[in-house]
Amino acid sequence: MDWKRSRTMEKKTKRQLYELIEKQMNGKQVRDLNLDLFCARSLSEKMEISRNLASQYLNELFYQGLLIKIGAHPTCFLARSKLLNDGYASVYANAEDLRIQAEQLQEKRSVFSDLIGSSGSLHYAIEQCKAAMNYPGSGLAVLLHGPTGSGKSLLAAKLYDYCRQQRLIAEKGQLITVNCAEYSDNPDFFLTSLFGYTKGAYTGAEKDSEGLLTLADQGLLFLDEIHSLTPECQEKLFLFMDKGIYHRVGDNQKWYASAVRFVFATTENPDQALLKTLFRRIPIVIQIPSLKERPLTEKRELIRHILEGEEKKFKMPVRISESAYRLLEQHEFRHNIGELKNDIQVGMAGAYMKAISNASPTLDLHISDLPSALVRNPLQNSGLDQGSTSRLLPLNELLPYGGRENRYLLFYQAAMQNYERFQKHELTLDTFLATTTLQLEQYVDFLFFNNENFNSPQEEIVQSMLANINRLLCKKLGMPELSNNEIKILARYFTDLMQNEPISLVEQRRRSRTIQDFQETLKSVNAKLVSIVEEILPLLKTGLNLSLGSFEEITVTLFFLYFNHGYQPAPIPVVIMAHGYSIASGIAELANQLLHQNIFTAIDMPIESHFETITNKLKQYLSEIRNCHEIIVMVDMGSLEGIQKYIDQTADLDIGIINNVTTKLALDVGAMIMEGNSLEAVLENAKQRSLPNYVIVKNRVRPKAILTVCSSGIGIAGKIAALVENSFPKKMDLTVIPIAADTLQHRQASGIFDKYNVILILGTLNLKPQGIPFISIEDIINQSQSDQLQEKLGGLMSKQELVVFTQNLVRNFSLDNLIDYLTILNPEKIIVYVEEILEQIQKQLEFTLSNNILIGLYLHISCLIERLIIDKRFVYYLNLEQFEAEHGDFIAMIRKVFGRVCRAYNVEIPTAEIGYLYNYIYQGESVEKQAECVETSKSELMESVGFTE
Numbered sequence: 001m002d003w004k005r006s007r008t009m010e011k012k013t014k015r016q017l018y019e020l021i022e023k024q025m026n027g028k029q030v031r032d033l034n035l036d037l038f039c040a041r042s043l044s045e046k047m048e049i050s051r052n053l054a055s056q057y058l059n060e061l062f063y064q065g066l067l068i069k070i071g072a073h074p075t076c077f078l079a080r081s082k083l084l085n086d087g088y089a090s091v092y093a094n095a096e097d098l099r100i101q102a103e104q105l106q107e108k109r110s111v112f113s114d115l116i117g118s119s120g121s122l123h124y125a126i127e128q129c130k131a132a133m134n135y136p137g138s139g140l141a142v143l144l145h146g147p148t149g150s151g152k153s154l155l156a157a158k159l160y161d162y163c164r165q166q167r168l169i170a171e172k173g174q175l176i177t178v179n180c181a182e183y184s185d186n187p188d189f190f191l192t193s194l195f196g197y198t199k200g201a202y203t204g205a206e207k208d209s210e211g212l213l214t215l216a217d218q219g220l221l222f223l224d225e226i227h228s229l230t231p232e233c234q235e236k237l238f239l240f241m242d243k244g245i246y247h248r249v250g251d252n253q254k255w256y257a258s259a260v261r262f263v264f265a266t267t268e269n270p271d272q273a274l275l276k277t278l279f280r281r282i283p284i285v286i287q288i289p290s291l292k293e294r295p296l297t298e299k300r301e302l303i304r305h306i307l308e309g310e311e312k313k314f315k316m317p318v319r320i321s322e323s324a325y326r327l328l329e330q331h332e333f334r335h336n337i338g339e340l341k342n343d344i345q346v347g348m349a350g351a352y353m354k355a356i357s358n359a360s361p362t363l364d365l366h367i368s369d370l371p372s373a374l375v376r377n378p379l380q381n382s383g384l385d386q387g388s389t390s391r392l393l394p395l396n397e398l399l400p401y402g403g404r405e406n407r408y409l410l411f412y413q414a415a416m417q418n419y420e421r422f423q424k425h426e427l428t429l430d431t432f433l434a435t436t437t438l439q440l441e442q443y444v445d446f447l448f449f450n451n452e453n454f455n456s457p458q459e460e461i462v463q464s465m466l467a468n469i470n471r472l473l474c475k476k477l478g479m480p481e482l483s484n485n486e487i488k489i490l491a492r493y494f495t496d497l498m499q500n501e502p503i504s505l506v507e508q509r510r511r512s513r514t515i516q517d518f519q520e521t522l523k524s525v526n527a528k529l530v531s532i533v534e535e536i537l538p539l540l541k542t543g544l545n546l547s548l549g550s551f552e553e554i555t556v557t558l559f560f561l562y563f564n565h566g567y568q569p570a571p572i573p574v575v576i577m578a579h580g581y582s583i584a585s586g587i588a589e590l591a592n593q594l595l596h597q598n599i600f601t602a603i604d605m606p607i608e609s610h611f612e613t614i615t616n617k618l619k620q621y622l623s624e625i626r627n628c629h630e631i632i633v634m635v636d637m638g639s640l641e642g643i644q645k646y647i648d649q650t651a652d653l654d655i656g657i658i659n660n661v662t663t664k665l666a667l668d669v670g671a672m673i674m675e676g677n678s679l680e681a682v683l684e685n686a687k688q689r690s691l692p693n694y695v696i697v698k699n700r701v702r703p704k705a706i707l708t709v710c711s712s713g714i715g716i717a718g719k720i721a722a723l724v725e726n727s728f729p730k731k732m733d734l735t736v737i738p739i740a741a742d743t744l745q746h747r748q749a750s751g752i753f754d755k756y757n758v759i760l761i762l763g764t765l766n767l768k769p770q771g772i773p774f775i776s777i778e779d780i781i782n783q784s785q786s787d788q789l790q791e792k793l794g795g796l797m798s799k800q801e802l803v804v805f806t807q808n809l810v811r812n813f814s815l816d817n818l819i820d821y822l823t824i825l826n827p828e829k830i831i832v833y834v835e836e837i838l839e840q841i842q843k844q845l846e847f848t849l850s851n852n853i854l855i856g857l858y859l860h861i862s863c864l865i866e867r868l869i870i871d872k873r874f875v876y877y878l879n880l881e882q883f884e885a886e887h888g889d890f891i892a893m894i895r896k897v898f899g900r901v902c903r904a905y906n907v908e909i910p911t912a913e914i915g916y917l918y919n920y921i922y923q924g925e926s927v928e929k930q931a932e933c934v935e936t937s938k939s940e941l942m943e944s945v946g947f948t949e
């Protein structure tokens with residue numbers, strides 16, 4: 001059996017083992033599991049494999065993070081995906097420890113789990129809320145922003161339950177809800193209700209009275225429709241939030257204190273509807289999606305959830321006609337879930353009356369029971385059967401599409417979670433890829449085997465479109481064609497996506513930064529494949545009229561990696577041209593097979609064919625080849641010059657021509673290519689071994705690029721890149737590549753400068769690489785480097801276009817615009833802290849920082865604080881100990897000036913981050929030193945693990 005087949009078998013058995021564990025856990029609580037069934041002995045017997053092999057696979061799955069381990073004799077393994085909570089450790093000393101933890105976690109089972117969409121479109125909102133509530137003291141104030149009926153009040157109530165459950169709120173702490181709209185015409189009444197009043201404060205105030213703030217002390221105050229408060233009321237509220245103390249109305253002497261958690265809600269744009277001072281005091285704004293923005297699966301779950309509620313209320317089984325169900329599913333409810341619920345309730349009242357008069361044992365909801373406004377929309381109802389003959393569905397039949405589990409979403413979440421673990425250095429790159437592939441495999445199984453969910457006409461259309469793209473593109477791009485089954489899987493994936501499109505987009509907007517980093521990581525694994533996917537997706541996007549985001553690019557890339565297409569693509573393809581009917585084909589096929597790689601393509605030259613016909617074939621092949629800048633041609637004609645003359649004109653490709661063709665030479669060349677050698681090295685080596693002659697035709701044009709760089713990470717660098725691209729006056733033949741400052745050194749080594757003609761670097765930190773001009777953001781804002789811009793871009797744009805470009809840049813690069821990139825923190829608020837920090841630093845250091853450094857620091861520090869709050873990512877600083885020893889004073893000073901912001905957000909600034917700040921402030925010298933250190937410690941590290949460069 002060849003290694004590839006045995007590897008496939010191994011993967012299959014491992015997957016079956018994992019599925020067996022999952023199956024044995026299905027529907028059971030941890031405390032009800034018989035752990036004996038999960039040890040290597042029992043599992044190996046069921047799988048009919050040896051115990052040693054089972055043990056090996058189980059441990060591999062454990063190291064991939066998919067299983068948890070319990071005890072030692074025997075060791076048992078459980079599937080992490082089946083544990084309802086994600087708070088489990090990876091290893092437990094014994095079963096008892098696991099049970100204790102399971103009980104604790106069960107107690108803490110999320111109060112949000114009965115919110116429809118809690119693991120879907122509301123997932124991120126809930127995570128943000130939890131983070132805000134967990135802040136020490138009274139948490140951070142939260143503003144829920146979303147249209148009417150979208151679930152803001154329900155979420156606020158759940159937040160209160162959450163705080164109670166987590167003991168963030170004391171026993172006596174209450175949930176006080178105030179609908180501010182009720183006070184919009186009577187602001188005084190609002191103030192007396194909120195703050196309380198003293199006797200005589202107004203006519204009729206006969207005794208002192210406590211306000212809602214007293215009632216809400218130690219509890220949660222939910223202020224709904226906050227936009228309807230008058231500016232005066234908003235101002236007073238803000239003053240209380242700032243200090244935590246207040247006067248009762250009618251007494252300006254005595255202070256009262258109250259520790260209140262605030263949740264606000266509004267349907268209006270908070271930027272316009274709230275007083276700036278109040279808005280600034282609310283650091284977390286959370287978007288609640290409209291019903292339209294939710295995926296169809298969630299809409300269906302909501303319908304079922306509401307009907308289940310009715311079933312409980314009427315204590316009778318409920319059924320719904322298929323057409324009424326479709327109508328509810330398709331209708332656009334302007335007032336969202338609230339309106340959907342109302343309409344169903346109106347319908348149920350009618351159904352109940354009918355059931356009573358017909359003495360029916362079930363409540364049957366027909367279209368005719370629903371409010372007439374809903375039924376009268378002819379456009380929406382065109383495809384619906386309105387007759388009463390439509391089939392009646394009991395509630396357990398209402399989720400035909402994949403049940404409650406949304407597999408697309410599960411995969412999305414698992415992949416994102418893996419990636420975040422990889423970013424936190426909890427997983428290596430290999431383990432991250434292996435784990436994600438295994439999860440993709442489960443999604444693939446679902447797509448492939450669940451015929452009842454697919455096989456739609458829609459799927460057939462997608463399938464034939466994919467088949468066409470496959471034929472046309474794979475050849476052109478030098479990829480092996482997809483098999484029919486692979487096309488089927490991809491077609492079903494896109495069909496599945498159509499159902500999930502809105503969530504995919506909403507989610508992606510929210511996690512755009514992580515997704516962007518994810519894509520970068522995939523590029524580092526296989527840039528060629530990523531660029532192929534980037535080429536294929538727009539075709540599908542147009543063809544299917546489907547919005548596809550960056551996560552879809554990631555998933556399709558992962559699909560290709562999984563199908564084993566383009567995994568380790570040949571960096572230098574080889575064309576073999578030989579006389580005879582199938583000599584070239586034979587050699588190419590054999591060499592590809594032996595090397596397990598698709599490196600060789602053949603052009604056969606039957607004796608009777610004209611030289612010109614053959615060279616035309618080659619020219620045609622070379623002109624179609626994409627995503628590749630180097631190629632080797634092996635010819636047996638004995639005439640290098642002849643063929644060279646024909647291909648001289650081929651653009652953007654370096655071509656090495658070898659004047660000999662044998663199987664052995666092809667294998668040597670292939671092996672050298674797979675080892676990653678350069679074109680020159682491959683040809684030189686071939687010459688040494690087999691004595692052929694070679695020439696290299698250099699035609700390659702390196703594409704022009706601008707790099708954007710920021711020491712705060714790839715996120716801001718990406719934002720800068722987008723702003724640059726958005727400033728172009730026309731489509732440019734220029735690539736803009738974001739790059740993190742701390743990887744620039746590494747990037748240089750990995751050949752970004754070799755691949756691109758980098759004409760300019762834009763950013764916040766001048767790393768002075770290879771003498772390429774650098775323009776700082778501050779220079780752009782001041783327009784002080786327009787000469788350099790003109791010089792570098794003059795050839796690419798007309799004078800007029802250059803003026804437009806510079807104007808766009810200046811407009812796009814306002815500091816506000818850049819800091820807007822923060823996702824959780826309120827930019828206006830954080831900037832005040834940063835201003836204070838920078839002022840203090842300059843005072844303490846007794847010198848003035850240049851504008852350039854200041855702008856960079858504004859960005860860097862804002863991002864740093866957010867980074868510390870949301871992902872606490874580990875930062876590495878070379879020679880940290882030395883830095884600590886040499887710069888104790890600087891470290892102490894920074895800790896002091898950051899004191900206020902650190903306390904406000906309950907974060908601590910790691911010394912490594914202070915090291916980066918030091919570099920930033922003393923840019924020139926320290927950056928160079930740090931770069932030197934990178935080089936020294938890299939070689940030390942290589943030596944210590946036994947490598948030499």
Ligand SMILES: Nc1ncnc2c1ncn2[C@@H]1O[C@H](COP(=O)(O)OP(=O)(O)OP(=O)(O)O)[C@@H](O)[C@H]1O
Nearest residue numbers: 115116117147148149150151152153154337338341
């Ligand atoms: N995620 C959800 N899962 C189940 N039911 C929900 C969900 N979200 C909202 N609902 C239900 O929808 C109805 C409307 O929700 P809610 O009153 O919270 O909306 P709202 O945004 O506060 O509306 P308004 O702006 O009009 O005050 C409620 O009956 C609520 O129980």
